[in-house]
Amino acid sequence: MKILVVEDEVKTGDYIKQGLSEAGFVVELVRNGLDGHHKAMTGNFELVILDVMLPDIDGWKIMSSLREAGNHTPVLFLTARDSVKDKVKGLELGADDYLVKPFAFAELLARVRSLVRRTIAAPTNILAIADLQLDIPSRIATRAGKTINLTTKEFTLLELMVRRQGEVLPRSLIASQVWDINFDSDTNVIDVAIRRLRAKIDDDFPVKLIQTIRGMGYKISAANNE
Numbered sequence: 001m002k003i004l005v006v007e008d009e010v011k012t013g014d015y016i017k018q019g020l021s022e023a024g025f026v027v028e029l030v031r032n033g034l035d036g037h038h039k040a041m042t043g044n045f046e047l048v049i050l051d052v053m054l055p056d057i058d059g060w061k062i063m064s065s066l067r068e069a070g071n072h073t074p075v076l077f078l079t080a081r082d083s084v085k086d087k088v089k090g091l092e093l094g095a096d097d098y099l100v101k102p103f104a105f106a107e108l109l110a111r112v113r114s115l116v117r118r119t120i121a122a123p124t125n126i127l128a129i130a131d132l133q134l135d136i137p138s139r140i141a142t143r144a145g146k147t148i149n150l151t152t153k154e155f156t157l158l159e160l161m162v163r164r165q166g167e168v169l170p171r172s173l174i175a176s177q178v179w180d181i182n183f184d185s186d187t188n189v190i191d192v193a194i195r196r197l198r199a200k201i202d203d204d205f206p207v208k209l210i211q212t213i214r215g216m217g218y219k220i221s222a223a224n225n226e
Helices: 010-022 033-042 059-068 084-092 105-121 152-163 171-179 189-201
Strands: 002-006 026-030 047-050 075-079 097-100 126-129 132-135 140-143 146-148 210-213 217-220
Touching (some): 026 033, 084 097, 132 152, 152 189, 171 217
Parallel strands (some): 002 026
């Protein structure tokens, strides 16, 4: 289970990372709003623990950006702001929980485990990145509200990429997961499939989601191409 911690207080951040790591989680810690925003928007995490008062971009903005992009990763606000007004604001923005500093680590851990269990138990019927949505039961893809006609393999390929958004997927992994074949470096079936999918997903839209990582593979991300 991967958890992103966005916390600018050095001791608090290190304390959380060490405790959650010892509890068996994979933890990535960033200490400012810009890095937190980038990681939350492009990474593949099961939970985000988010401070409100951050350098550069505050937690409210990061929370809003996630939900506006269709990203439903659970978010736990961890902050010294303990007014009812602040708690209501955080929850209305789409946060899943709100824990006030100072806190007991045992309580933080219990809340983290509860949110992770809830995520695992909940069926994932809709996958989303930016304005692209996949309705898994009906096998329908839409972008900006426009239905995109995909073949069965194209939908399976797109589903794989969206489920692992932000990750670079090697051609060998795509071949085994989508076509159930061993990758042959002499075949261009993966490149052709990506090219056709990109034409349907990206060509008519200003923000390009499917990215080629030269020499490594492909990924789907809402972040700008590097």
